Structure formats: C-alpha cells, structure tokens
Amino acid sequence: MLLKFSRLAAVLIAGANLVTALTWHSADFSSLINLENSGIRYKDNGATTPLETILHNHGVNLARIRIWTSSNNTSYSLSYGLALAKRARAAGMSLLVDLHYSDTWADPAHQAIPSGWPTTVSGLNTQIYTYTLNLVNAFNNQGTPISLIQIGNEISDGFLWPVGRLSTNGFSPASQMLHSAISAVRTASPSTRTVIHLANGWDASATNWFYNSIFISGQLSLADVDILGFSFYPFYGTSATYSNLQSNLQALVNKFGKDVMVVETDWPASCSSSVALSQNIAVSAAGQQSWVLGIRNVLSAISGGHGIGISYWEPAWIGNAGLGSSCADNLVVDGSGNTRSSVAMFSASM
Secondary structure (H helix, E strand, O other), X not given: OHHHHHHHHHHHHHHHHHHHOOOEEEEEOOOHHHHHHOOOOOEEOOEEOOHHHHHHHOOOOEEEEEEOOOOXXXXXXXXXXXXXXXXXXXXXXEEEEEEOOOOOOOXXXXXXXXXXXXXXHHHHHHHHHHHHHHHHHHHHHOOOOOOEEEEOOOOEOEOOEOOOEHHHHOOHHHHHHHHHHXXXXXXXXXXOEEEEEEOOOOOHHHHHHHHOOOOOOOOOOHHHOOEEEEEOOOOOOOOOXXXXXXXHHHHHHXXXXXEEEEEEEOOOOEOOOOOOOOOOOOOOHHHHHHXXXXXXXXXXXXXXXXXXXXXXXXXXXXXXXXXXXXXXXXXXXXXXXXXXXXXXXXXXOO
C-alpha cells in the first residue's frame, strides 16, 4: 500500500510540474564569445563543454541575444549576434533577439540615438524601419529565424533619446517609432512575436503610466505587440516582491489580453548582508533556484496561460559576476567556469 501511495504521489508531483512548466526556459548569454576570446571555458560535471550545450542540456530552450548598433564585435554588433545565433540554434535553442537601438547599453537611464542616425521623428521612423528589416532578414538568410524580438531594452521612458523620451517629448514620437520597427518585423518575418520590454515588472504605477498612453491611433497599436516583457530584479528595491509582480502582471493581462514574460532576472549566490533583497530567500545556489521557482509560480498562476517564460540574465559572465548589482556574484557558474547546482533552475524551476 505504501509503495502504491508513493508511486501515486510521484505521478501527481510530475503532473503538477508538467502543468506549471512555462513555454520558454531562457538565458541571456550574449557575452559568451567575448568571454571565450579572453580564454574562459566552462565545465559541467568536470567535462569542458560549450556553454550553450551545457545550458541546453539543463533545459534552456531560448537564447536571448542582445544586439547593439555598433559595428564592433566586442560591442555586440549584428555580425557578433549572428555568430552566436548559429551556435544557439545548433545547440537546439530558439532565439529571442534583444534590440537596444543604441551603440551601447540601453536601460532606464540610457537610451542614446546611435551615432550617424537621424535626430528627427521622420528620419528615425525611416531609419528604424530599414535597420530592423535588414536585421531580421539577416537572421532569416543564415537559417536562424527569430522566434521573439524585443523592440528596445527597458524602454520605460521611451527610447532613441532625446527624440523618443516619453518624459520630455510625450508618447507620440516613441509610439510612431515602435510601430515603424514592428512593421519591419511583420514584413520580414510575420511569425516572429514582438516584445515590449519595461523595467521593474512589479511597479504597477510605472507600467500603467507607459501602457495607458503608448497606444495611439495610427501609431503603435495593441495588435503590434504580442508579448509584454519585464525585468524583475531583487536588489534594486524591496518592492520587487512576488506579490507585486503577480498583481501587476495579472492586471495587464486582464486589460490587454497579452502574454507576459520576465525577460531579465538574477539572484545572488553571494551578496553582502548590507544589500537589501526583496524576498527572504537564501543567498546561495539553492536560493537562486528558489527565486526563479517563485517567478515561475507567479507566471503559472496568470490566467489563461498568459505567463509564458523566464530569461536569466548572463548566468556565466565570469569577470562581471555582480552583473551590475551591489551583490558579489549572481552567476550559475563559479569563477573557474564550473556549473553550480543552480544550473538546474532551467529545467526544475522554470
């Protein structure tokens, strides 16, 4: 009887995991080729193995690849992204391409127009359409079609500043340029799903400010956008709780009927106690898995199956383990490139 019960329990647990598993188990490992060029290698169970293979073996089915407008491969150029895409696809992953529309990092505090681009709305509409069309075609032409594409990175206050900055020039310029870019995607690859990416997925006030005004007749339409993507980090504010994320995402799904996704997140394996984290979870490899599992539970509870995926940001960037945070180490590998137990998050926790 005990054996039968144990078997039944195992079946029920497996069934629960199947029901709650998300569509996309993703990692952004855009830094990989630059890291390899500096001599870094990775090991899983003691065997030196390409990082993309390690990640796919542990459940990653979507590679997030950032692309800047730079022509320098060390600065995430198109040619760099294309090379990494070939490797990701060969390893068995689909592609999420993250377009920064800048020569360098684009984030809530930085959204500079690329050098050489126009500085008027009309000029930028033409430029962003042509640039995006050519880029998507480049991925298609080498046999690595894009499944999901971000039109900008953390564009909570717009993009292509100062022209497209919402807080200074209103919503129309950014709305027009988002529509122009998405029109290019629809022309080059109608099956590619478009993503709008904002920071702080827990922040209902900022999210509502953006989405209550960005859709303008004749400019960006609701039909242009397939997925609402968000960053969700624990070390930039103690309000980044599961509860706040859940309520904000569910409200957006109720209002717009779109899929939602956490396209950037991390949790520390090592962090000073002076850094305030938003959830009471262990700072450890086990804690990394727990944090991601909590996000999965939030997304799995979103009505209509609209919570579709998580992307862990730069899990193997040795030499930059803090990943821009005040924590010492957010990686799923150690300083020698050996995988930590948290690499299991991509299958067990997503």
